[in-house]
Amino acid sequence: MSTDSRPYGEQAVTQRPRQPCGEGYLCEVYAQPLDASPLYLLASARLNSPRLVLRWLKGRAVRLSRALDLEPGAGPWPTAALRPAPDDAPSPGVRLRLWAQDRSAHEELLRGLRIRELVSVTAADTDVLYTLTARALPAPTVAAAR
Numbered sequence: 181m182s183t184d185s186r187p188y189g190e191q192a193v194t195q196r197p198r199q200p201c202g203e204g205y206l207c208e209v210y211a212q213p214l215d216a217s218p219l220y221l222l223a224s225a226r227l228n229s230p231r232l233v234l235r236w237l238k239g240r241a242v243r244l245s246r247a248l249d250l251e252p253g254a255g256p257w258p259t260a261a262l263r264p265a266p267d268d269a270p271s272p273g274v275r276l277r278l279w280a281q282d283r284s285a286h287e288e289l290l291r292g293l294r295i296r297e298l299v300s301v302t303a304a305d306t307d308v309l310y311t312l313t314a315r316a317l318p319a320p321t322v323a324a325a326r
Contacts, residue, residue, distance in 0.1 A: 204228045205293065207314040209240050214307055226317075230293040233314045234286055240312055241276040241301065248305075249273025272303030272310050279303075289314075 209223040223240055227233050249271060250262060265271065279285055279301050292299040296316040303310045 210311045241280040245273040245276040270305045275303035
């Protein structure tokens with residue numbers, strides 16, 4: 181049994197080797213209330229390749245979709261407590277789930293990353309905008325390399 185007093189998972193995060201600045205991609209997931217409240221960072225990662233970025237973004241999209249759109253019998257809530265949303269209600273969970281399965285959207289995202297564009301996937305409901313982003317980190321300058 182470990183005697184480490186840090187919260188679960190913190191050790192894995194703090195002991196991960198750091199990449200030098202200017203290498204890889206910065207990926208982030210945000211939630212922003214539509215009433216102009218501040219942005220909330222839900223997750224972030226620094227990754228080495230476009231393929232790893234795609235894998236991470238797909239994983240975050242699926243995880244967020246499961247949290248936003250509960251499937252009867254798949255979560256902690258009794259099925260009797262769940263009600264279907266109206267057909268015309270916005271569904272960010274469905275949007276994110278569909279994007280996570282869309283291979284042509286994935287190829288487009290990879291093309292954008294390879295030419296160092298900011299890429300993003302967004303989904304909103306009536307109260308919150310959810311954004312998954314990735315961008316290439318700037319290359320180190322000659323002065324910074326010295």
